[in-house]
Amino acid sequence: MFEIKEIDPHHYRVKTRNATLRVMALFIALGFLTSYFFPKLFGENPHNLLTLQIMGALIGLGIVFWITAKFFRHQPWMQEAMYGWQLKRSLMHITNAMRPLQEKVEAGDTEAMKILRFYHLGITQMYTFEQNTSGLIDLKVEKDQLAAKMRELGLETEQTQFELAKLKAVIGDKEQN
DSSP, X not given: OEEOOOOOHHHHXXXXXXXXXXXXXXXXXXXXXXXXHHHHHHOOOTTTHHHHHHHHHHHHHHHHHHHIIIIITTSGGGHHHHHHHHHHHHHHHXXXXXXXXXXXXXXXXXXXXXXXXXXXXXXXXXXXXXXXHHHHHHHHHHHHHHHHHHHXXXXXXXXXXXXXXXXXXXXXXXXXX
């Protein structure tokens, strides 16, 4: 289950930028080292030197992915970046099922309304993090209409939690990949 947290957008941008720079620095160091030593390991041949250097850099990239997944993702300095990734992943699941979800909302399914409300709150937060004011403006009418409809039905509008299993139950598992 994913839950939307209150995070200051400026703090989010600073922390994610910091995490990105750390991971990039590691990739630059490992990428240069592996692209330098890979041709030495397999013999420098002028005909395939560039290929071996690219393969070395890709191996360096793979090592960075592994280090990030294994060691960095649980570090305090990586918290906001991981939160953003999880939020985007949750929103992606809903986006992929948007058509059947909207059909259920139009049919009056309250669980579908709750999921769509989570989507609106989550995408609003993501747009705020990214300073996407035009996205916020475009979303406002749809968001307000759904909130009014939910209040009319006596439903809670602060839907800050998302469970993929609920989405699958609402739209049917066969439609969600």
